[in-house]
Structures are given as C-alpha cells and as structure tokens.
Amino acid sequence: MRAGGVAALALVVFKFWLLPIRLxxxxxxxxxxxxxxxxxxxxxxxxxxxxRGDVVGVRYSGHSIMLLKRIxxxxxxxxxxxxxxLWINGRRLPEPYLHYExxxxxxxEHYRLGPDEYYVVGDNRSMPYELHEKGAARRERIVGxxxx
Amino acid sequence: xKRLSRTLAVLTLLGGAVWLWLHFYPSPETAIRRQLQRxxxxxxxxxxxxxxxxxxxxxxxxxxxAPQVHLQLEPRNLLDEEVTRQDLIxxxxxxxxxxxxxxxxxxxxxxxxxxxxxxxxxxxxxxxxAESSGERHRFVQExxxxxxxxxxxxxxxTVATVRVLNxxxxxxxxxxx
Numbered sequence: 001m002r003a004g005g006v007a008a009l010a011l012v013v014f015k016f017w018l019l020p021i022r023l024x025x026x027x028x029x030x031x032x033x034x035x036x037x038x039x040x041x042x043x044x045x046x047x048x049x050x051x052r053g054d055v056v057g058v059r060y061s062g063h064s065i066m067l068l069k070r071i072x073x074x075x076x077x078x079x080x081x082x083x084x085x086l087w088i089n090g091r092r093l094p095e096p097y098l099h100y101e102x103x104x105x106x107x108x109e110h111y112r113l114g115p116d117e118y119y120v121v122g123d124n125r126s127m128p129y130e131l132h133e134k135g136a137a138r139r140e141r142i143v144g145x146x147x148x
Numbered sequence: 149x150k151r152l153s154r155t156l157a158v159l160t161l162l163g164g165a166v167w168l169w170l171h172f173y174p175s176p177e178t179a180i181r182r183q184l185q186r187x188x189x190x191x192x193x194x195x196x197x198x199x200x201x202x203x204x205x206x207x208x209x210x211x212x213x214a215p216q217v218h219l220q221l222e223p224r225n226l227l228d229e230e231v232t233r234q235d236l237i238x239x240x241x242x243x244x245x246x247x248x249x250x251x252x253x254x255x256x257x258x259x260x261x262x263x264x265x266x267x268x269x270x271x272x273x274x275x276x277x278a279e280s281s282g283e284r285h286r287f288v289q290e291x292x293x294x295x296x297x298x299x300x301x302x303x304x305x306t307v308a309t310v311r312v313l314n315x316x317x318x319x320x321x322x323x324x325x
Contacts, residue, residue, distance in 0.1 A: 024286070060275040060290045060312055062258020067312065120313065135313030 017042055018147060019063055021125025027132055028068055030099050031055070032146075038095030040066070044145035050118055053097075057143040058120060066143060067133060072098070080107040084125060100126035118142065176302070177261045180270055183302045184256040187212045191254040191278075193244055196208060206240035213304045215297065220308035227323065253279045270302070304323045 010032040014020055018039040023032050032055070040095065050056060050071050057066040072086055072093070073079040080087045084102030086095055102125035113119055113136055121134035174182065192211050197205070210233045217231050228235075243249070260273040272293040279286050294306030 039265075058312060060288065061260050062275065064257040065275055065277060071199055117314070120220065133313065135260040135311075135315040137313055143313060 010080065011094040012050065015044045018144065019057070019069070021066065023068060027124050027127065028055070028070075029124045031097055031123045032068065038068075042144040045142070048143070049139075050142055055146040056118075056120065056137075057100045058137045058141050063143060067120070068146065069120035069122055069134065069137075071118045071120055073113050073136075074138070075115050075117055076111050077119070078112050079119045081105065081125075081129075082107075085114045097123055098125065100124055104129050108128055114138075116140075167292060176263055176267055176270065176297075180261050180272060180302050181259055183212065184259050184274060185273070188254045188256045192252060194251045194253075195323075196250075197244060202241055202244045206237045206244065209234055209240045209302075210234070210237035211303075218294075218306045220306070222311075223292070249280050251280060268297045274313040 003032060018041060019082035020038055021038050023034055023036050023038065025034055044054075052071055052074055054071045056071055057068055059090065061068050072095075073088060077088050078090065082092075083103070084104050086093045100123075104125055106129055116139040117136040119135070120137050122132060125132065153174075168179070177260055187209075190205060190212070193205065213233050213236055215233050217233070217236065219227055219229055219231060221227055227239075243252070255277045256273040257277055262271045264270060274291055274293060276289050277286070278288075278289055290310040290312055292308045292310050293304050295302050296305050299302075
C-alpha cells in the first residue's frame with residue numbers, strides 16, 4: 001500500500017511537475033555538460049512569465065525531446081550579436097554566465113521578437129553560428145525552467 | 149463466494165471483450181499512432197541487408213504514403229515538392245544502400261493527432277528522431293503530416309517541416325575593425 005502510494009506520488013511529480021532530462025550536445029557548455037541529468041520545472045511559470053537569463057526547456061511536438069536554451073530576448077525586443085557580445089534593443093547586455101570566447105557578428109535583419117516570442121540561445125557561442133540551434137521560441141513551446 | 153467469483157469472471161470476460169474490440173476496431177487516433185509506430189520500425193534497419201530485403205523494406209515503407217505526396221521540407225532544394233510513392237521507395241532504397249550507414253534507427257515520437265470533421269483526414273504533429281551508428285549521429289526534426297484514410301489504411305499525403313525556433317534572415321558582418 002505504502003509502495004503504491006510512493007509510486008503514484010513519483011508518477012505525478014515526475015510527469016506533471018519535474019520532468020527528468022538527460023542533456024546531449026555541447027551548446028550549453030560549460031554551464032551544463034553533455035550527459036548530465038537535470039529536471040525541468042513545469043510549474044516555474046505558473047505565476048509569472050519567463051525571465052531573461054532563465055535556462056528553459058523548449059519542446060518539439062511533445063516532451064520526449066527538448067532543446068535546453070537560455071532566454072536572452074523578451075517579447076518585442078531586438079537581438080543581435082556584435083563581436084560575440086549580445087545586444088538587446090541596441091544596447092550591450094552583460095552575460096556573466098558565458099565562459100567561452102565568441103566571435104559571432106550577426107544582426108538578424110530588422111529582427112523584432114513577436115508579442116509571444118522569446119529569443120533563446122545556448123551558452124557555448126564558441127561554436128560556429130550556423131551549427132548552433134537558436135532563435136525565437138513561442139511561449140507555448142517553453143515547457144519550464146531548468147531546476148539545478 | 150460463488151457469486152463473487154462469478155462476478156469476477158463476468159468482469160474479466162467483459163474487459164477482454166472490450167480489449168479485443170479496441171484492438172481490432174481502434175479509434176482513428178489509435179490507428180494513426182500505431183501506423184506511425186510501424187512506419188518508424190519499417191524505416192529502421194540494422195546491419196547489412198540483402199538486395200531483396202532492402203527492396204521489400206522500401207516497398208513496405210512506400211505503403212505508408214498516398215500515391216501522390218506533397219512535401220514542404222527545409223532546405224527547400226532537398227526534394228521535389230510533389231513526389232510519387234515510387235519516388236519515396238527509390239529514395240528509401242538509396243538511403244539503405246549508403247555505404248557509410250551501417251544502422252539506422254527511426255522513432256516517431258509524441259504524435260499529436262487532430263482529426264478533421266469527416267474523420268477521414270487528420271493532421272499530425274510528430275517528432276522524428278533518427279540515429280545512425282548509435283547516438284553519435286542524431287537527427288531530430290518536428291514534422292507536420294497530413295494523413296487520409298485511403299483503401300482502409302491511414303496514409304501520409306503531405307509532409308512539412310516545423311520550425312521549433314524561428315530564425316529571421318541574418319546579416320553577417322565584420323565588427324571592431
């Protein structure tokens with residue numbers, strides 16, 4: 001009876017609240033290493049909207065596979081990378097969580113995020129721009145914030 | 149006690165009957181999910197295959213599609229927009245014959261099925277996870293499939309790439325000269 005209760009509780013917790021994930025790939029290094037295990041807190045945005053700097057899970061058609069990325073741009077903002085530095089609405093934004101040097105010089109042309117779009121990108125911007133998965137995620141695609 | 153065992157037996161029989169009914173007459177959503185699972189299994193192969201096995205598997209793969217399929221894939225120049233079932237069979241034979249590909253595992257994950265009002269057509273959002281040589285070469289892509297019930301089976305009529313992250317056209321420049 002007690003084991004059943006624990007199993008039911010674990011099912012509810014790990015299905016509806018904390019989604020276990022195993023990271024794969026180098027795009028969030030060194031903050032999150034490939035092969036490490038973490039959780040996505042699905043209730044993180046229950047009371048408020050995602051914030052800049054949050055590391056979030058972005059879903060595909062379901063939760064089996066997700067992208068783990070950091071939010072750097074909020075709805076309505078413009079995003080560009082100049083000499084590896086992030087510029088938001090034409091002003092440089094300090095990013096203390098970055099440890100690798102980046103040389104990205106990219107200005108998304110007349111790029112302004114839509115009313116429900118968040119710009120997400122990984123912390124490893126030493127990767128070539130073309131190989132790094134990044135872009136605007138619609139709010140409904142953001143599953144939750146990483147726990148640890 | 150006798151009554152209890154009789155009730156249990158009747159309930160078991162009823163449960164079995166319901167299970168059998170759902171197994172042989174599944175709802176359209178269940179039928180589509182099963183079909184996609186079978187498609188993933190058919191596209192999967194391990195090790196070297198004989199020419200005959202390769203041809204049969206490709207033929208089976210083609211059966212999951214309508215005679216004419218509309219593709220909206222990115223990059224745009226990857227395949228023609230209108231292809232026939234035969235084109236897809238030939239494509240599958242070519243993929244299975246690639247010298248560098250020893251094994252290929254395909255899974256179609258998290259299908260979200262939206263049935264049309266006529267219940268003969270459906271739109272399915274699904275995540276394709278394809279791995280070759282273990283997890284070293286992984287390809288993940290969300291697709292939107294149009295499906296229709298043709299000759300009693302749910303078959304794919306359209307395939308379109310879905311972008312999880314939208315990217316605006318980028319301008320690359322040289323800075324801090």
